[in-house]
Each structure stands twice: as structure tokens, then as C-alpha cells.
Amino acid sequence: MATARVPVPISTSEELNPFRIAMRQFDTAAEKCGLEPGLREVLRRPRRALSLSLPVKMDDGSIRVFEGFRVQHSNARGPCKGGIRYHPNVTYDEVKALASWMTWKCAIVNIPFGGAKGGIVCDPRRMSKDELERLTRRYAYEISPIIGPHQDIPAPDVYTDSQVMAWIMDTYSMTHGASSPSVVTGKPTFLGGSFGRNEATARGCLFVIRSACEVTGIKLNRATVAIQGFGNAGAIAAELVGQAGATIIAVSDSRAGILNRAGLDVAALMEHKVKTGSVAGFPNSDPISSEALLELQCDILIPAALENQITLENVDHIKARIIAEAANGPTTPDADSILHQRGVMVIPDILANAGGVTVSYFEWVQDLQELFWDEDDVNRRLERVMVKAFSDVHATAKKYNVDMRTGAYILAIDRVATATRSRGIWP
Ligand code: NAD
Numbered sequence: 545m546a547t548a549r550v551p552v553p554i555s556t557s558e559e560l561n562p563f564r565i566a567m568r569q570f571d572t573a574a575e576k577c578g579l580e581p582g583l584r585e586v587l588r589r590p591r592r593a594l595s596l597s598l599p600v601k602m603d604d605g606s607i608r609v610f611e612g613f614r615v616q617h618s619n620a621r622g623p624c625k626g627g628i629r630y631h632p633n634v635t636y637d638e639v640k641a642l643a644s645w646m647t648w649k650c651a652i653v654n655i656p657f658g659g660a661k662g663g664i665v666c667d668p669r670r671m672s673k674d675e676l677e678r679l680t681r682r683y684a685y686e687i688s689p690i691i692g693p694h695q696d697i698p699a700p701d702v703y704t705d706s707q708v709m710a711w712i713m714d715t716y717s718m719t720h721g722a723s724s725p726s727v728v729t730g731k732p733t734f735l736g737g738s739f740g741r742n743e744a745t746a747r748g749c750l751f752v753i754r755s756a757c758e759v760t761g762i763k764l765n766r767a768t769v770a771i772q773g774f775g776n777a778g779a780i781a782a783e784l785v786g787q788a789g790a791t792i793i794a795v796s797d798s799r800a801g802i803l804n805r806a807g808l809d810v811a812a813l814m815e816h817k818v819k820t821g822s823v824a825g826f827p828n829s830d831p832i833s834s835e836a837l838l839e840l841q842c843d844i845l846i847p848a849a850l851e852n853q854i855t856l857e858n859v860d861h862i863k864a865r866i867i868a869e870a871a872n873g874p875t876t877p878d879a880d881s882i883l884h885q886r887g888v889m890v891i892p893d894i895l896a897n898a899g900g901v902t903v904s905y906f907e908w909v910q911d912l913q914e915l916f917w918d919e920d921d922v923n924r925r926l927e928r929v930m931v932k933a934f935s936d937v938h939a940t941a942k943k944y945n946v947d948m949r950t951g952a953y954i955l956a957i958d959r960v961a962t963a964t965r966s967r968g969i970w971p
Contacts, residue, residue, distance in 0.1 A: 748899015765789025
């Protein structure tokens with residue numbers, strides 16, 4: 545579990561509230577595809593949300609109350625699905641945005657889930673493992689009336705991991721009188737987790753980058769790549785994209801960035817990060833700021849940290865030809881349209897990082913069947929899903945003559961609206 549302070553870029557001129565950004569993206573696509581006004585109202589809002597005060601006994605005997613959320617955006621296509629984020633900057637609006645992006649993401653990869661997200665305003669780097677366990681169990685208990693294998697299935701997100709999922713699974717199971725592995729995904733494999741889940745977000749990202757390279761004529765094995773964020777999504781993306789032959793020239797985490805134009809040794813860098821807690825000071829590299837990394841001369845840029853990294857402030861300095869959004873919400877709508885005008889291929893978050901939820905779906909299916917697949921099987925199925933999703937989004941974008949993000953939204957809105965119409969508005 546990485547821990548860090550996150551600098552949020554300051555922009556005076558544009559909207560940085562993630563939920564308002566998500567609504568603007570939705571509205572743009574809903575307008576383009578002529579979604580009827582009633583469904584527009586239904587689909588732009590979350591279905592329901594819990595706001596929680598979570599008292600926790602700290603190690604020193606004091607009591608602290610943490611703020612937490614669980615938001616369910618839509619269950620039109622199946623149970624809600626979405627990660628849980630632990631971060632000091634979590635807000636209700638951020639969780640609402642992330643929940644809606646989950647709905648569209650699940651629809652794009654065509655898995656039978658709706659969207660949800662959870663978050664707790666906390667700083668895991670300042671908490672002991674015991675404190676984190678107590679906080680997690682209290683949160684799991686408080687959200688247990690609305691989660692469940694057929695209601696809403698949480699998963700890891702920023703600064704949460706398979707250990708946090710194991711605590712949630714245990715708390716839910718203890719309070720329901722039966723072991724319930726399928727209530728969360730991203731568990732350790734020995735507790736019903738899926739092989740390949742840990743790498744799934746990055747592997748899915750690699751598959752869509754490969755498709756984007758084919759469309760844009762960029763040779764992946766000769767491409768240079770910069771990656772912002774070196775956690776689950778970013779570090780494994782560096783490893784896999786590097787194995788595909790690309791040269792990883794720069795990476796950053798919340799403490800530091802490093803650059804070597806000849807290419808970083810990613811395996812050695814991962815060991816360095818485990819040993820020291822950061823990419824800082826990696827041998828044979830020069831320091832670079834996370835902001836400067838985004839502006840490097842490179843073929844492919846992978847933002848894999850947090851929201852609002854590519855904005856009106858820096859978009860004119862972005863030189864990459866493909867941007868693969870492993871992170872959720874890294875590009876603001878204004879920056880997005882400038883990139884589109886400049887012919888940069890932005891693979892939007894709701895497609896680029898959908899590999900994670902796809903293998904979460906595989907994990908859920910395996911848990912319900914109590915029959916497990918090997919890693920090759922998982923990866924082959926993931927590849928099929930991601931390649932098809934990229935091609936569906938690309939075709940939709942072409943058909944409507946829009947950028948890839950709007951194309952992705954149109955595809956997703958059509959699938960969710962069809963399900964909603966067909967189920968009807970009850971009563
Ligand atoms: P993580 O906690 O494993 O890693 C986050 C990384 O980002 C850490 O290395 C941290 O140091 C770094 N970071 C934070 N702020 C930074 C900054 N300002 N500059 C550079 N680096 C910074 O989290 P993760 O699971 O890898 O998630 C990263 C992004 O990917 C998030 O937007 C998340 O929602 C998205 N995502 C993750 C998954 C998944 O399965 N893990 C799935 C879909 C989307």
C-alpha cells in the first residue's frame with residue numbers, strides 16, 4: 545500500500561470538481577446520441593449513497609471519527625461494482641464521479657455490473673496496520689446493509705489492497721453467518737481471489753495501447769513511454785509495456801520522478817521502490833518532477849495516479865501521441881478537446897483501465913462457481929474483452945465523428961439506457 549501526499553494542480557479557469565466533470569462528459573455524449581430527457585435525468589445521478597461517520601479507537605487510546613462514503617450509481621445492468629479509495633483528499637463528489645465512471649466502464653467492456661465507489665477520508669501513511677484494520681472493519685460493517693454478492697461488490701482502489709479486501713470479506717462474512725468470498729474482489733488468491741487480478745488494470749491498459757498503436761501507426765516496440773504514478777496500475781503497466789518492447793523513459797510517484805532517456809530497468813526499479821518506498825534516488829536516473837514528466841517528449845503517456853493532471857495549464861506542453869488513462873479522471877474536459885483537435889489519441893479512463901473491473905468480474909464468477917481458472921485462461925479472456933471494447937469504442941467514435949471519450953460514453957450510455965428502458969421505471 546503506497547502512501548503519500550497528493551499535490552492537486554491549481555487552475556483558476558476551469559472546473560476541477562470530478563462530479564461536475566463527469567456530468568459534463570455525460571451530457572456531451574447524451575446530447576450527441578439523442579438520449580431522451582427522462583433517462584438523462586435518471587442516468588446522470590447516483591441511485592443511492594451512504595454518508596458515514598466512522599469512530600475508531602486509535603493505538604494511543606484516543607478516538608477519531610473518519611468520514612466515509614459508498615455511492616451506488618446504477619444497477620440497471622447488474623449488481624453495483626466499484627473500488628474503495630483511502631485518501632486524505634476523498635470527497636463525496638469525487639466518489640460520486642468515480643461511481644458513475646464505473647457504470648460506464650462496466651458497460652463498455654460489456655460485463656453484467658452497474659457502478660459504485662467507496663471512499664474514506666484518511667491518510668493510511670499515518671495509521672498503523674491495526675488502526676487501518678479497525679477502520680476498515682467499521683466501514684465494512686456500516687456499508688454491509690447495501691453491499692453483497694448480488695447487490696454491490698467492492699474492490700481495491702488508491703491506497704487499498706488485497707489485505708483491506710480480506711478484512712471486508714471477513715467482516716461481512718462474520719455478520720452474515722456464512723463465508724462470502726464473492727462480496728469483494730481483489731482478494732488474496734488463497735481467499736478466492738483470481739489469478740491475474742493484481743496485474744489486470746495494467747494488462748488491460750497494455751491491450752488497448754496495442755490497439756491504439758495499430759490505429760495510429762506507432763510501433764509499440766519502438767515507442768518511448770512516460771508513466772505518472774508507480775502503484776498497482778502504473779508500476780505494473782511499466783513492467784508489461786516494457787516487456788512488449790517499449791522503452792520506459794520516466795516514472796514518478798507522489799514523492800519524486802525519475803528520467804533516463806535510454807530506458808529505465810523496471811524490474812530493478814520495482815525492487816528499489818519496495819526497499820525504499822519511492823522511486824527517488826534510483827541509480828542511473830535523473831530527477832524530474834511529476835508535472836515535468838507529463839510534458840516529456842515521448843510517444844505514449846500513461847497517467848496512473850489521480851484526477852486533474854492534464855489541464856488547460858499544461859495541455860499545450862503535452863507532446864505524447866497516445867495518452868492511455870490508467871488513472872480515473874486525469875484529463876479535464878477542456879484539455880481533452882484541445883488534445884482531440886491536435887490529433888492526440890486519448891484512450892479514456894473508462895476504457896483504458898477497465899481491465900481491473902473485467903478481471904474482478906472473472907473473480908466474482910469464479911467465486912460463485914467455486915471453480916477457479918489458471919492465469920493464462922484469465923489473461924486470454926481479458927485480452928478478448930479489451931480488444932473488442934477498444935474496437936467498439938473506436939467504431940462508435942468514428943460513427944458519431946467524436947473523440948474516443950465521447951465515443952466510449954455513447955456506447956456505454958446506449959447499453960445502460962437500453963437496460964433501464966427495458967426494466968422500466970418502477971413502480
Ligand atoms: P496505488 O495506491 O497502488 O498507487 C497510486 C500511485 O500514484 C502511487 O505510486 C502514488 O505514489 C502515486 N501518486 C499519487 N499522487 C501522485 C502524483 N501527484 N504524482 C505522481 N504520482 C502520484 O493506486 P492504483 O490502484 O495504482 O490507482 C491509480 C489510479 O488508477 C487511480 O486513479 C485509480 O482509480 C485507477 N484505477 C486503479 C485500478 C486498480 O485495479 N488498482 C483500476 C482502475 C483504475
